[in-house]
Amino acid sequence: MKFVDEATIRVEAGDGGNGCVSFRREKYIPKGGPDGGDGGDGGSVWLVGDSGLNTLVDFRHQRRHRAERGQNGMGRQMTGRKGQDLLIPVPVGTRVIDADTEELVGEVLEHGQRLLVAQGGRHGLGNIHFKSSTNRAPRQATPGTPGERRNLRLELIVLADVGLLGLPNAGKSSLIAAMSAARPRIADYPFTTLYPNLGVVGAGSDRSFVIADIPGVIQGAAEGAGLGIQFLKHLLRTRLLLHLVDIAPMDGADPAAQVREIEAELAKYSPELASRERWLVLSKCDLLDEAALAEARARLVEALDWQGPVFSVSSVARSGLKALEDAIVAHLHAQRVAAATTETEADPEPYDPTRT
Template identity: 60%
Template sequence: MKFVDEAFIDIAAGDGGNGCVSFRHEKYKEFGGPNGGDGGRGGHVFAVADPNLNTLVDFRYARRHDAKRGEHGMGSDMFGAAGDDITLKMPVGTIITDAETGEVLYELLTPGEVITIAKGGDGGFGNMRFKSAINRAPRQKTPGWPGEKKSLKLELKVLADVGLLGMPNAGKSTLITAISNAKPRIADYPFTTLHPNLGVVRVGPEQSFVVADLPGLIEGASEGAGLGHQFLRHLQRTRLLLHIVDLAPFDGVDPVAQAKAIVLELKKYDAGLYEKPRWLVLNKLDMVPDDERAARVKDFVKRFKHKGPVFEISALTREGCEQLIRDVYRHIKSLQVAEQPPVYVDPRFSGEAAE
């Protein structure tokens, strides 16, 4: 399915039904009194986070979503029925923003999470609501209240623990294929990856993390060059970045210059993204002669001046991949433990209180 990570939609909750003016008509009762019912409320518009979806493509072709209005009130004390609600299924990680003001309204971060994005209008009052001791035959009624109408921007940021970063043809797709269950298209030309690919990396029983392979970046990506700039936002939710570097580029360019260009694009795009933990992964060692590997790696690290872990791998032969994923898992697990809130212990039931 085509990956679409941005869409604009118009939604409208249902209007409330109008109240009714009606009087009882019973035999031998000349003044039966008011019996006009209230109108029904309009339908709400809900959004639900569906873990089975990974694209907003459906909203590209269906931009208008309207809930039903409530039925009008009727005589004989009959209230109008509520309008049917509608539920819009969206991928986990969707950000819902007001298209006019740019204000972030909601974020769908938990699978199965349901939020109300537009409330239906309340129904109007029938004349039975206005009966009083001094107004025995009211002819007042009120119309239904209008439902909320909004123009929304939907933006999807994939929820991955690890993001793969690098130039086109650095071997990101080969790496995610080697370590996870993802099966992206792989070819020997740049820009093979046209949309993010998510893969689950299994480290052991009940031990796994999610990795995202994004389209390659080129110099000027933060200003819109190439393809990767469209997906830089997906890296903002990752816990760790793996900077994949082609240590044996076929075109003879300097890998250090390419790597520095990627880091500069990160800094230009988002300072917070630039500050994220970033590990260096030197790929395609299988294409470097054995007697040159150590010298080439040492030269790269020295000139690049990277502060952080450095891994030497070959995604094609899977050399070094096992150690990489184990270290990544330990790092992700340590972050998850650190993010857990402290457990509150009531002092009345603590050991100290007991003494």
Template identity: 60%
Template sequence: MKFIDEATIKVFAGDGGNGAATFRREKYEPEGGPNGGDGGRGGSVYAIADRNINTLVDYRYTRSFRAERGENGRGSDCYGKGGEDTVLRVPVGTVITDKATGRTVADLAEHDQKVLLAKGGIGGLGNIHFKSSTNRAPKQCTPGEPGEQFELYMELKVLADVGLLGMPNAGKSTFIRSVSAAKPKVADYPFTTLHPNLGVVRVDTNRSFVIADIPGLIEGAAEGAGLGHQFLRHLARTRLLLHIVDIAPFDEGVDPVQEAHAIVEELRKYDEGLYNKPRWLVLNKLDMLPDDERDARRDAFIKAFGWEGRSFGISAISGEGCQALVYAIMEHLDANKYQEDEVATR
């Protein structure tokens, strides 16, 4: 299935039914009173988060969604039937905004979370409501109110604890294959990852985290170059970023330090909040270096890059160093969750 992570739709709530202006006309009551019923309520449009849905592909080709109109009122005190609601099921992590105002309508971050997108119109009043001691035969009735209608922008931000950053072919997909059950495409050419991949990393029976791999970034991504900029939104909810660097590129003309600086700069240009997230440096493809050169090459890179945070050396293809990195990530996430819980209970 094609991965679709954004869509623009129009939603139309149902109009309320009109009230009726009718009178009783029975054999022995020639001057019977009013008996016009109210119109039914128009149907509303709701969105509900569903963890069994992964993309917004259902909203790429069907753009308009209408709820049912309320029935008109009828004689004999018959009220109109309310219109059926329309429910749009979307992936967990979908953010919905009003295109006209830019206002965030909903951030559906939990399964079964439900939100009203457009409210149905109220039904009109029948003439039975206008009867009084001075007006025994009212002919007044009111029309139903129109339902709300909006043009909405839907954007999927996947829910992951850890996000992977790096140039194309840095080894991000190989890493996620190595530590989880996810099987993204791996090949010896750039841009093999065309859409985000999620993998669940299970540390032990009751401890796990979700990791997200997005297409690689290149210089100029913040201005639209390459593919990765389209998917940086999926890192917005992560609690830790892993910057994966190919420390042993095949092309001798490629400077890993320059490429690493380019990634950090693109991150800063795209979103300052994303730039300020906790970020670790992961030097990949150590297996491509002789054993006696690994430590020296790693130290030289960190010094040239000016890195002062946590760093790890791994070989994603052989699994070397991956287990230690996974345990470190789990400890970091657990510690942060404990701190967040403490703040929430204060």
């Protein structure tokens, strides 16, 4: 299935049903009176998270979504039926933006989560509500109000714990294939990755994490060059970035210059993303012997004045992968513990009526 991470749709909630003007007329009942019922409320439009979906491609074919209108009121004080709500399944990780105002409507981050995007219209009142001691036969009723109509831009941002970052052919696809069951396209030419790939690494609830591979970022990506800028948004929800760099480029390029190139593009795209914790991962280390690798690693760390963790891996030889996986698991676990501690401290102390 084609991967589509952006789509524009129009949602239209149902109008409220109109109130009814009616009078009770029955045989042998000399005095009737107003008995017009209210209309029904219009149906609303909801987006519902569905973990079985991973693309917005369906919205490229159906762009207009309309909920049911409320039924009009009827005589004998009968209320019109409420219009059915429209539930639209979307992939988990979908961000919803009002296309006309650029306002963030909300995000769908969990399976089954519902997000209201268009409120149904209110029902109109029947003439039974307008009777009084001075107006025994009211002939007025109110119409239902229109439902909301909005143009929405849907953006799918994949949910992953770890994001892979690097130039084309830095070894990102090979790494995710070696660490997980994901099978991205791998070849010896640039831009073999055309859309994000997700892989689950590890086994067990405490050791598993999701890793995302996006197309390579090149110089000028922040201005639209290449494919990276289109998919950098998929790294916004990750908690850790792995910056892959080819330790021995075939063209003789300087690895330190390549790292700085990516850093510059990150800063242009999102200062918040550029400041996120990032680990340096030296890929294709099987191409160098032990002494040459140690020398190249030391030279790169010194040139960058790198203060964070550094890992040396080879996806082909499967070396260094276990150490990297264990470090990621420990780091993510520490983040979860810290977040839980912060939430506990933020909770107000329960009220004790015996305390003075």
